[in-house]
Every structure is written in structure tokens, then in C-alpha cells.
Amino acid sequence: MEVASKSSAYRARWFEFLTPTSKRWRLLLGATVWVIFFGLWEMAVLWGWVNTLLVPSPLEVIRTLYELFAERGFLSDVGISIARILGSFLVACTLAIPLGILMGSFKTVEAFFNPFVSAWRYLPAPAFIPILLMWFGTGELPKLALLFLGVIFFLITLIMDHTSQVRAELIETAMTLGGQRWQILWTVVVPAVLPNILTSMRQMLAIAWTYLVIAEIIASTTGIGAMMMRARRFLHTDEIMAGILIIGILGLAFDVLFRWLQRVLFPYLDQEGH
Amino acid sequence: MNMLDEDRMAQSSPSACPPPTDTPKLRLANVSKSFHVPRGEAIEAIKDVSFTTLENEVCVLLGPSGCGKSTVLRMVAGLEQPSSGELMLDGCPITGPSQERGMVFQAYTSFDWLTVQQNVEYGMRLNHVPKAQRRERARHFIELVGLSRFAGAYPRHLSGGMKQRVAIARTLANEPAILLMDEPFGALDAQTRWQMQELMMSIVESANTTILMVTHDIEEAIFLADRIEFMSRHPGRVHEEIIPSFKQGRRLRHKEELIGLAGYGDLERHILHLMRAQGGEDFEH
Ligand SMILES: Nc1ncnc2c1ncn2[C@@H]1O[C@H](COP(=O)(O)OP(=O)(O)OP(=O)(O)O)[C@@H](O)[C@H]1O
Ligand SMILES: [Mg+2]
Numbered sequence: 001m002e003v004a005s006k007s008s009a010y011r012a013r014w015f016e017f018l019t020p021t022s023k024r025w026r027l028l029l030g031a032t033v034w035v036i037f038f039g040l041w042e043m044a045v046l047w048g049w050v051n052t053l054l055v056p057s058p059l060e061v062i063r064t065l066y067e068l069f070a071e072r073g074f075l076s077d078v079g080i081s082i083a084r085i086l087g088s089f090l091v092a093c094t095l096a097i098p099l100g101i102l103m104g105s106f107k108t109v110e111a112f113f114n115p116f117v118s119a120w121r122y123l124p125a126p127a128f129i130p131i132l133l134m135w136f137g138t139g140e141l142p143k144l145a146l147l148f149l150g151v152i153f154f155l156i157t158l159i160m161d162h163t164s165q166v167r168a169e170l171i172e173t174a175m176t177l178g179g180q181r182w183q184i185l186w187t188v189v190v191p192a193v194l195p196n197i198l199t200s201m202r203q204m205l206a207i208a209w210t211y212l213v214i215a216e217i218i219a220s221t222t223g224i225g226a227m228m229m230r231a232r233r234f235l236h237t238d239e240i241m242a243g244i245l246i247i248g249i250l251g252l253a254f255d256v257l258f259r260w261l262q263r264v265l266f267p268y269l270d271q272e273g274h
Numbered sequence: 275m276n277m278l279d280e281d282r283m284a285q286s287s288p289s290a291c292p293p294p295t296d297t298p299k300l301r302l303a304n305v306s307k308s309f310h311v312p313r314g315e316a317i318e319a320i321k322d323v324s325f326t327t328l329e330n331e332v333c334v335l336l337g338p339s340g341c342g343k344s345t346v347l348r349m350v351a352g353l354e355q356p357s358s359g360e361l362m363l364d365g366c367p368i369t370g371p372s373q374e375r376g377m378v379f380q381a382y383t384s385f386d387w388l389t390v391q392q393n394v395e396y397g398m399r400l401n402h403v404p405k406a407q408r409r410e411r412a413r414h415f416i417e418l419v420g421l422s423r424f425a426g427a428y429p430r431h432l433s434g435g436m437k438q439r440v441a442i443a444r445t446l447a448n449e450p451a452i453l454l455m456d457e458p459f460g461a462l463d464a465q466t467r468w469q470m471q472e473l474m475m476s477i478v479e480s481a482n483t484t485i486l487m488v489t490h491d492i493e494e495a496i497f498l499a500d501r502i503e504f505m506s507r508h509p510g511r512v513h514e515e516i517i518p519s520f521k522q523g524r525r526l527r528h529k530e531e532l533i534g535l536a537g538y539g540d541l542e543r544h545i546l547h548l549m550r551a552q553g554g555e556d557f558e559h
Binding site for chain 1: 351352353371372373374375376377379381383385386387396397399400401428429430441444445448450454
């Protein structure tokens, strides 16, 4: 069986340093691990290694997922969760992007905001849940606030770091071409850092999912997390697992979306390595 | 905005200055620069550097590593403030970076998100040159550096030498009073390097610009320079001003011509001696 090389005279081995694999092989290998995972799971259920009340079979989970969507209006729960994520994330980004860029560009701005921002980063956002519930009751606000708090300070710091790493020569070139500060900010710093901002957003969106589920499990009657907590009360493990599955799928979908955006928005970058 | 104002950011305006008479283009008088490093003594990078450059002259700063060539150039660019002394361009004190003093760096500075054409237009866009004029002038300079075929390409498709040609075209298209270059060919291979040197000579002839250039390549200095300021270090000073008079004021087109000229070998030997006297100490302790 050939792995990396087409020429049979040249040695082809499964494990080789610094040798890329073909796209077909990557897909096949990637799919294989999932097949093994679900295979083992299905086997464990079939042969009675586990209590089916606690661990339903994967086929059962998928059937439940279909039922949830088709008969039980799960779509609105999913929609609510997505809306919460996007809403709070959007607010966080509109604040973090300009602030992070300014902090990374001008030392005075950094000196003013950074002690504050980095202190907040060490406070885990869930620590605020009790107080948020007291302040905002049980509406949408405490959930959005938790997501916002969980994301904003890391996002600011990431964007600030990327901005301060914009190469000095680029800025100095623009200076000696006669650029004013705000011109340079808009025409050099921002375009130079934009691809990295998108990457930071992709990373922080994954974190936002974590806080969303926490918020919905603790204090919500709607959304994916709330559905899972309801299912727990009735010992519907298949529904809980269907919820986990859909969270995973959505997370992956957003990741793919961001990678696609990266390619579309920044075609001038050499993206082979990403 | 005011909170962010710093002296080095101040843009020098050419309007309020006396008209150029027979004053030199660029004049440095007793310029010194110390760097303050945290928890250490101040490093005196250059001390009492004085020299002048005439209009349309190619002036080369030559010297061993660490003698302060880049520091001098960055002060002329307005990117660094002198600790003392005076820097004047066309009789005007230099107070900060300006379009009049365009700089080409050794590191590649093409803007990745702009095409070659847009890169070359960039400076003119900053200075609000009308679109049609911008496009035309960019086209002219892109042709001058031989990149017409690549006008629509993004920098990632260009070789190192081509990126430097974009940087040179971008700076020239912005019509600086003086072109500053800090080892612009330092990262290039030998072949590309002499091709770029010959390209520079043809540009000097057609574009009529004053150039202040840093290098530590002796041959490059002799080939390009009308005037060489040889610097020594610890602290950095102008050790000797050398006019390569064997060229008899001619500008050479090809590097072969240089080898043939009487006097070239002597000058190269002389500079090598200076370099050796300067550069040896690093290896002694
Ligand atoms: N920002 C800085 N902070 C502290 N010291 C500096 C700084 N810039 C330069 N120096 C010091 O000033 C001296 C001159 O440096 P400079 O870079 O001007 O030399 P150079 O002649 O350009 O050297 P090279 O040929 O290696 O580029 C060196 O001793 C260097 O350590
Ligand atoms: Mg240098």
C-alpha cells in the first residue's frame, strides 16, 4: 500500500518526518478515527458492556436528534442559543477590536487600560453568575452578560498583542512617505492586523460556546443547554447526548465559516500553512 | 489626540524655510546620539558627526557593523531624535518624519494587502495626489524598476529583489527631496545585488535624486558613491571623507567598468585597511 510517495523505488513509510500526506489520505484517516469511535460505542451497547439507560447507542442518539428537530421544536432552542452567542459576541467585538488596536498602537492607551483589562482576565466569568442573576433576573441579560464577560478581556488582550507586533518597518515606511498618525492607523496597522483579528475571533468564539452552555444549564428555560437539563430530569440520556452532538456540530460549523472568511477576505495571504 | 502628541511625530513643513541658494542639500553638524538602556549606562552610539551632501549626489555611509550608520540615517529620516547637534535639509531643521525624506529599509516593507501598483501609489494616496496623476506616476516608476508585468501582482508572488524594487519605486514616486536607503540590498543574493546596484545607477541618472545610502559592502560603496563618509566606532564618528575621484565624476553603468578603472584597486585597498583597523577589535577579546 502506498502512503506518501508514488514512486515505488523510493521508500514510502507510514511515519515520516516532514512529509505531507495527500488530501485524500487525510480525509480517509480523519474519517477512520470517527468510525472506530462510533463503532466501539455501538459495540459496547450491543454487547451489553454498559447500561443503555446511561449510554444509549449512537444510532439512538441520531434518531433522537431527528425527533427533536422534527417533532419537538428543537430548532427554536438552537436558534436561541445561536442568537445569544452572536449577539453577545458582536457586542464584545465592537468594543474589543477598536480598543485592542488602539492599545496595541499607542503605549499611552495601553498604560491606561491594560492594568484594568488584565486584572479582569484573571477573574473566571462564572464567578459573576450569582451577582448577574441578582442584578438582571432571569431574562436574556444575565446570559448575554456572562458571555460578554467571558470573552471581552481575552479578546482585547489578543488583539492588542497582535497589533503591537505589526512590524515597525511598515509603520516607519508609511511615516517617511508622509503619513499622519490616523492615516497610518487606518492604512497600515488595521490592514496588517486584520487577519490576526479574525483568527482571534475564531478562537474566542469557541470559548463563548463554553460560557453559553454554562449559562443555559444554570439559569435558563430555553436554548440547547436548558433542553439538556430538562432531559436530565427525565433520565433522557439520548436527548442529552443529542444536545452535546449539536453543540459540537455548531462549533465546528462556525470554525469552518471563519476559515472560509479568512480565505475570502485575505486572498493575498499565503494560506497554505493555515 | 493631543494626549498622544510627541515631538518625533511633528511633521516638518517645508513652506516656512528659506529658499535654497548654494546651501548644501543635507547638512549634519556635530550630531550626537546616546541611547538610554534600562538599568545601564547610556550608550553613546554616535558622537559629533558632521558632513554635507550636495544636490543630486549619491552619498554613502560606510563602516564596520555597529558604527552607527543606521542611527545616522534614522535621524535624517526623523525617526530618531538626536541628543545634540543639528540636521538640516535644504536649510530647514529636521524635526520629524516627512514625505521629503523617503526611506527604503533592508527588511522587506511591501504592504502584503496591496498589489504592486497600489503599493507604489500608496505614498501619493497619503499625500492626496489626484487619482489619475497617481496612477500615471506609479506606472512610470514601476516601469523604471522593470516590474510592469507584475503591476497587478501581490507581494507574496515576488522575489526579494522584486520587493526591494517595489519599495524603491514607491519611495521615488512620492517625490522625496532625498532618498534614504539602509542596506537595501543586504538581504539579496550576489547576482541580484549587483543587478540592483546597476539599476540604482540608471535610476539616479533618469530621476535626478539625492541619495543617502548605508552599506558595509566596500565595492557597492565605490560603485555607487559620489562621496563616501567612512565611519569608525565606539563612539561612531566620521573617520574619513572619501571622494572616489578616479571615476572623474562619471557615473558608471556596469560593474565591469569599475574593475577597469585605474585607481579602483588602490581605493578598495585603502578602505579595506580602514575596515581592518576598525573591525579587528571584536575578535581580540
Ligand atoms: N534603539 C537602540 N537602543 C540602544 N542602543 C542602540 C539602539 N540602536 C542602536 N544602538 C546602538 O548604537 C550603535 C550603532 O548602531 P547602528 O545600528 O546605528 O549601527 P550600524 O552601523 O547600522 O550597524 P550594522 O552595520 O550592524 O547595521 C550600536 O552600538 C547599537 O548597539
Ligand atoms: Mg544598520
